[in-house]
Amino acid sequence: MNTSEFRRRGKEMVDYVADYMEGIEGRQVYPDVEPGYLRPLIPDSAPQEPDTFEDIINDIEKIIMPGVTHWHSPYFFAYFPTASSYPAMLADMLCGAIGCIGFSWAASPACTELETVMMDWLGKMLELPKAFLTENAGEGGGVIQGSASEATLVALLAARTKAIHRLQAASPELTQAAIMEKLVAYSSDQVVATLGTTTCCSFDNLLEVGPICNKEDMWLHVDAAYAGSAFICPEFRHLLNGVEFADSFNFNPHKWLLVNFDCSAMWVKKRSDLTGAFRLDPTYLKHSHQDSGLITDYRHWQIPLGRRFRSLKMWFVFRMYGVKGLQAYIRKHVQLSHEFESLVLQDPRFEICAEVTLGLVCFRLKGSNKVNEALLQRINSAKKIHLVPCHLRDKFVLRFAICSRTVESAHVQRAWEHIKELAADVLRAERE
Amino acid sequence: MNTSEFRRRGKEMVDYVADYMEGIEGRQVYPDVEPGYLRPLIPDSAPQEPDTFEDIINDIEKIIMPGVTHWHSPYFFAYFPTASSYPAMLADMLCGAIGCIGFSWAASPACTELETVMMDWLGKMLELPKAFLTENAGEGGGVIQGSASEATLVALLAARTKAIHRLQAASPELTQAAIMEKLVAYSSDQVVATLGTTTCCSFDNLLEVGPICNKEDMWLHVDAAYAGSAFICPEFRHLLNGVEFADSFNFNPHKWLLVNFDCSAMWVKKRSDLTGAFRLDPTYLKHSHQDSGLITDYRHWQIPLGRRFRSLKMWFVFRMYGVKGLQAYIRKHVQLSHEFESLVLQDPRFEICAEVTLGLVCFRLKGSNKVNEALLQRINSAKKIHLVPCHLRDKFVLRFAICSRTVESAHVQRAWEHIKELAADVLRAERE
16 A cells, blocks of 8 residues: 555545544444354455455444444443543554654654653643652653553562562572562552542542551552543542652543543652663663663663553643643533432432442442342343443442543433333343 | 544544655654753643644644654664554554453454454464464464563463462472472573574574473473564574474564554463463453353453454454565565675675574674774764664674665665765774
8 A cells, every 4th residue: 555545545544433433322332243253254364465445444344343342432331431532543643653662762752752741741730749740850750551550560560679679788698589478569459559449439548558658668559540530620639639658650541531542641759660670771772862861761661662652642632622621521421420320319229339429320229139130131231331240349230430422411311211211121020 | 623623634644644654765764852852842731721733733843753763764774673554554543443442352342353363364374383373262372462571471470370380289388489489480691582583683493492391391482573574474484493382472563564563463372371370350341251161351361451452453454465465575675684785795894793584684894892883873973874783792783674664775775875984984083
């Protein structure tokens, strides 16, 4: 495919994408396919000679779309949101074209420097303590990871390296095995200190756990994968209080801040804690500025060596929405979840199972787990909306998460009417 | 930005991307900027009110491009190639629009199933042993990882879990610490068994190391991050001989197979070795098919929970190039590296430092490391081409890697003329 064909096909793809987004409400949110549906639909090996672009674009509707769960449908209320916005998609096109690998400053200075500044912008939006920022020659700084799991792993390995060095310095006679036996990682049932758990969006109290960690010289990593985006609104910022005690903090703009996956934002108070754990300096990656103290080589901050120019997505989204636009987006979702909550509360057959703080409502029919499992089964079989469950203590609970960028009150109302109808069916079937 | 504005801006961005690719040869391959150049050029925090798209697109040329190292310039011969092709970019646009997270089969069946089939397609292109494929209900299978580092980490953790289970079964009285002390990982100076090292593209002999690993019941992971793409050509396939002894194998189509970053292909002989090490099953990720044995939940195969629909890129690229087109692409690069090699060999001032097998030529001026460091410094200061060095034993060596999709014989010839001129300057300066 030469450049002039790309101009044509690229514009066709832009229209395909726009049509898809515009018409997504009309697609069934959860697919009908059974496991193994796809393999019989395509050849069992790659073609020797090229197929045409028309062949491929036709196969998208024929082969791919029937098996897609439409995460951006306004009837998708499952898991947590995954971000989608047009500015982020435009930025991703540019990112693909530049196609640089940002493992060192020299490998593409703009890729590294924009990331550092965007992480400062975002840190300021959250009112993170200055210690986490890079500007004004601080010791802290931010980095984009691929996922919260990677951020947690990076924090854990950095904490481990730091603890080992401390033990080695204090007791040089200890063997490596003896040191390993002394290492302890404390976690809640969600792994690390969590703001906004996946099950029910509950919050750990950092003001309690933080000072203890600091006193005991323990690394504190705080994960706010979903909830973090809300902290750009002053009325939710108090949920982040205590982050000043943390060594590292992470949340996912790719969930709720309109920056398409993947973009997991991680800050540390001491950059040297990361670079001490992950430093990798083969000759072919050395460059003249690297020991100047002036630059960042992000490969020392993460597990992978390669990295995309992901800060472009942040730059486009932050600028094209503005802070106020992003705040309005968060507030609209929170308002919709409270709207759903009040609908549930008006129906005496149902109960709310956890405080509704942000965009997630945990609810169930008063009664057995069995009846709630039956309700969820009916909901997901009908495929008009899509939900997933959780367990809170021993109760089987339905999660209603406000997800889509385009979800409105009307969708929430329709979803609730649908749930009520199915609930009536379930309760009738139970009585019979 | 609403959908109709996206249609317009998306098409403008397609043209911007096409213009960039078309004009890349005219851009200086390595930027002039100094560390810290970017921060003064942009505001120190995100705007409260939205900026316009025009503002942003203007800033790309003003702020971003001056700091970009142009990896796709035909004068870029540094590191290793990173893939770039129009079909992959088109697929990425679609991937961004679908925007599903593929952590389980149910989260988007097409995302999981296309990946499984594409990994079989690719495995067959490489003539991998059938044990690594999923089709015909085998025990093996492939997965797309983000990078070779992640694939290595995943293999290491799976191997560790397997070894621990074996030791626990054989000696139930052992404490965890005692087991940890018994674990051994063997590696070469490139970490794992490597086909095509980064420094000089050398090859470990799997036919020697493989049988020993099998006999000793040791996990063998083989990394062919760069070189792997070449194995789709029958004349290079022998370099992969011995992979039949491996437990896991990995290479990066995002380097040399025209599938844009990130796409690191990993196969294992036993899927259960991965899923045993990484299994994660909270209620909210359970779905009705998961224990059927019919489906794959890729979250059990990797470190992150979330994953993009990356197999679309493979599908577009394999179909729009065809196997023959991909083979022709590899062969052209190998031919260009041999062309450069023969130019070097014709000049008695220079020497070739490692066998040229694929697309990398390691060369140097006969003489001291100092003179070669001076030559590289002149090359990268002139910024007409871009190279990085390596150390082979104690020698400072220049790496000339064929990288760009659009590089032709004329670029290689011009690069060599330029290197010769600068070498003459360096040698003259040394004599004076």
